[in-house]
Amino acid sequence: MSERRLAYLNAMGIEVWVPRDPVAQAIDAVVPVELAEPTIPVGGNTSQLRADTNLPISDLPLDALRTQVAQCTACELHASRTQTVFGVGNPQAEWMIVGEAPGADEDRQGEPFVGRAGQLLNAMLKAVGLERGDVYIANILKCRPPGNRDPQPEEAAQCTPFLNRQIELIQPRLILAVGRVAAHHLLQTDVSLAKLRGSVHRYDATGSPVVVSYHPAYLLRSPKEKRKAWEDLQFARQAIRKYQ
Ligand code: SF4
Numbered sequence: 568m569s570e571r572r573l574a575y576l577n578a579m580g581i582e583v584w585v586p587r588d589p590v591a592q593a594i595d596a597v598v599p600v601e602l603a604e605p606t607i608p609v610g611g612n613t614s615q616l617r618a619d620t621n622l623p624i625s626d627l628p629l630d631a632l633r634t635q636v637a638q639c640t641a642c643e644l645h646a647s648r649t650q651t652v653f654g655v656g657n658p659q660a661e662w663m664i665v666g667e668a669p670g671a672d673e674d675r676q677g678e679p680f681v682g683r684a685g686q687l688l689n690a691m692l693k694a695v696g697l698e699r700g701d702v703y704i705a706n707i708l709k710c711r712p713p714g715n716r717d718p719q720p721e722e723a724a725q726c727t728p729f730l731n732r733q734i735e736l737i738q739p740r741l742i743l744a745v746g747r748v749a750a751h752h753l754l755q756t757d758v759s760l761a762k763l764r765g766s767v768h769r770y771d772a773t774g775s776p777v778v779v780s781y782h783p784a785y786l787l788r789s790p791k792e793k794r795k796a797w798e799d800l801q802f803a804r805q806a807i808r809k810y811q
Contacts, residue, residue: 624728629658629736632729636709641725644710650677654705654733661807662697663739663775664688665730666782667748668708668718679704684783688745691783695800703737705730707752723752727772734773741807742775743800746782753777764799767806778803 627635633653639645652669655678664680672682680688689699708718708726718726734742744750747760753770754763754777763779770777780799781792 624732625735627732629733632732632736636729639709639726639729642710642722644708644712644722647713648710649674651709652677652679652706652711653709653729654703655679656699656703657701658703658737660701660703660737661740662702662803663734663737663742664702664704664745665742665749665753666704666706666745668706668715669711670715670784671711673706674711679706680783683787687783687786691796691800694797695804703733703739705733707749717748718752727752731772734770734775739775741803742770742777743803744777744779746785749782750777750779754779764795765802776806778806 622631624632624635636651636653639651648669652673666679669679670682670684672685673679679685688704692699692702707723707730709729710726712718712722742753744753750760750763751757754768755771756763760779760781766779768777768779769775778799780803781789781796783796786793786796
């Protein structure tokens, strides 16, 4: 391991340790998780028309999609947002990071994963040799839920076609779902995050491989779990290589 990577791991607060089993073996040993019946309708139909345009979302390039999102009033969150938070990063990214929804910092700045949680995400990415600009970062919801409450099912259903179109355009080789809400929404399950970790799942709407990890905001509150997040990132990196 390079000194640079060691420094990033130190910055994350992770002590370097050697996993008992090589990550590649863990991937080979993956047993598909039995997913529960869907409880939240995923708005997977990107051909639906929005009220404020005659163009289907499935025909929109990324810039036009961003404009659509900025004008969206499809759910009540539009009334309380400062601005929409569309997504950021490399449109040809191999990794797509998907979180839950904008928080206060994101709502203010219009960019996902900024503030302390964003800095930790950046450090986590660097620990596996990635810069923030190498990946694409987005959320399930593009507008901030008041008080950072969990997204309501109908809000997620209304907003998901935007995320699906982002995934269709970017075509990431892997989606890293960070946090319980993002993982449960993408995988349509209520299985615990602990059980979802360490497996390669699939997002049905786009067929994309999905690996699950903790949300950086949770890691800030529970720093002992950072080691597991690093383990997840290594697993994701191996999974990308495996599914080339
Ligand atoms: Fe539209 Fe999504 Fe914002 Fe709701 S959260 S208003 S669906 S962009």
